[in-house]
Amino acid sequence: MAAARAEFLKSGYSASSIEAIAARAEVSKVTVYSWFQSKENLFGEMVKAECSRMSEGVVGENLEAKNLRDILILVAENMMGFLMDDERIRFDRILAAEVNRDPRIGEQFLDNGPRALLNNITKLLQIFVDKGEIQSDDLSAAAAMFVSLVVGRIEMMLRYGEKINLTGPEKSERAKRAVDAWMLIHQA
Numbered sequence: 001m002a003a004a005r006a007e008f009l010k011s012g013y014s015a016s017s018i019e020a021i022a023a024r025a026e027v028s029k030v031t032v033y034s035w036f037q038s039k040e041n042l043f044g045e046m047v048k049a050e051c052s053r054m055s056e057g058v059v060g061e062n063l064e065a066k067n068l069r070d071i072l073i074l075v076a077e078n079m080m081g082f083l084m085d086d087e088r089i090r091f092d093r094i095l096a097a098e099v100n101r102d103p104r105i106g107e108q109f110l111d112n113g114p115r116a117l118l119n120n121i122t123k124l125l126q127i128f129v130d131k132g133e134i135q136s137d138d139l140s141a142a143a144a145m146f147v148s149l150v151v152g153r154i155e156m157m158l159r160y161g162e163k164i165n166l167t168g169p170e171k172s173e174r175a176k177r178a179v180d181a182w183m184l185i186h187q188a
Helices: 002-015 018-025 029-036 039-054 068-083 086-101 103-112 114-130 139-151 154-159 168-186
Strands: none
Touching (some): 002 039, 018 029, 029 039, 039 103, 068 114, 086 154, 139 168
16 A cells, blocks of 8 residues: 555656556555456555544544543644645645546545545534534534534645645644634534
């Protein structure tokens, strides 16, 4: 997976080949195909791994015993760290260009990335709705609102070249403000 990630980040989806990925991984092309069946599947798995890295710590043991605000702050901080990562920004730019040639690449990314993240946040929120701590008639919309409050215009600004370097405390403060605004709307 590390070889695929390195190749996709370096060359983009279209210019990457199974041969180059296999060479980086020091395995045969047949081995890569036996594991993933296609470049598209390998790309999807790489995106899933990246999104898993982003949402690390979101779902863990004793989740129901944790405070929702603290969990959402952690999620928000993880999202900002991921979004502001130079490799992720480069990948996002490469991906946007690739989608013009093959819209399926965009669907693969959306299904394994942003849509999966929203689904995980929705499941997290459902736990706290069931506990009576928050309320929402539409948890999917509530999850999307949370992401929007966290990301704001940062993603767009980074995509088009603006340098945004938030310190750890600045990310934490932004995360707290986003979570507190979201909680005001959704508290039971």
